[in-house]
Amino acid sequence: MIEEEREDLELQRMTRRSLLGAAGGILTAGAGLGWLMTRSKEGQLPWPLRRMLEFNETFGTSVVGADALAPDASSLPLTQPPRVNGRIGRGSVPPASEYALRVSIGGRTVAALSLTDVMALPRTVLTTEMKCVEGWSQVVRWGGVKLSDLLASAVGSQESKYVQTVSLDGKYFVGLDWRSAIHPQTLVCYELNGAPLPALHGAPLRVYLTNKYGYKSLKWLGEIRLTSNRPKDYWAERGYDWFGGL
Secondary structure, three states: OHHHHHHHHHHHHHHHHHHHHHHHHHHHHHHHHHHHHOOOEEOOEEHHHHHHHHHHHHHHHHHHHOOOOOOOOOOOOOOOOOOOOOOOOOOOOOOHHHOOEEEEEOOEEEEEEOHHHHHOOOOEEEEEEEEOOOOOEEEEEEEEEEHHHHHHHHHOOOOOOEEEEEEOOOOOEEEEEHHHHOOOOOEEEEEEOOEEOOHHHOOOOEEEOOOEOHHHOOOOEEEEEEEOOOOOOOOHHHOOOOOOEO
16 A cells, blocks of 8 residues: 555656646747747748758758659559649630740740640659648659750750749749759659649649659749849748758
């Protein structure tokens, strides 16, 4: 009986310590959050969070490597049907016969590629796990052309520091560093899971990047801009990470 009483007393002490520890943790976290939210903002984020995102970008490019390849997911079952996420940028889409993808350098259009022109380039099929910043993922098989091949066809050996992709209606735009744009797994897609790209997934053409969260993979592609200045990015202007690396 005495042993049982000792165990009960020890359990009570442990419970009190746990509760006190949890309460202390909550208070500390609350104080930290309060401090964080009173810091000055940069790009709609408190500056400590902005510094963290900048560190992630530096880490992703210099340590992990912007050229790292995403694992092949061909052995996994495809997500059927693929989840539709994001409808910003879906304006008036012209018939395929009238579609033209503009490529510009420094604000000057240097090429206008028809859908036939794009589909005449070497075809690449890629099956990977597409990840959303919201926490979900899905296995998708994309068919299309490498963005690097498309740019080589349109502008030759011309290089740039940055690339901006813009939707047909101009309302959605994504900024990319050059290495991410010409990454061997960055595609301009016209197929999804072995079928023509559906309208809600960005037809007639969309971009897909394996090394970025989904919000960097622009749908309803209308223009590709090469620029020496870091371009605007729709979600970065709303506090998200400009780099968007996984």
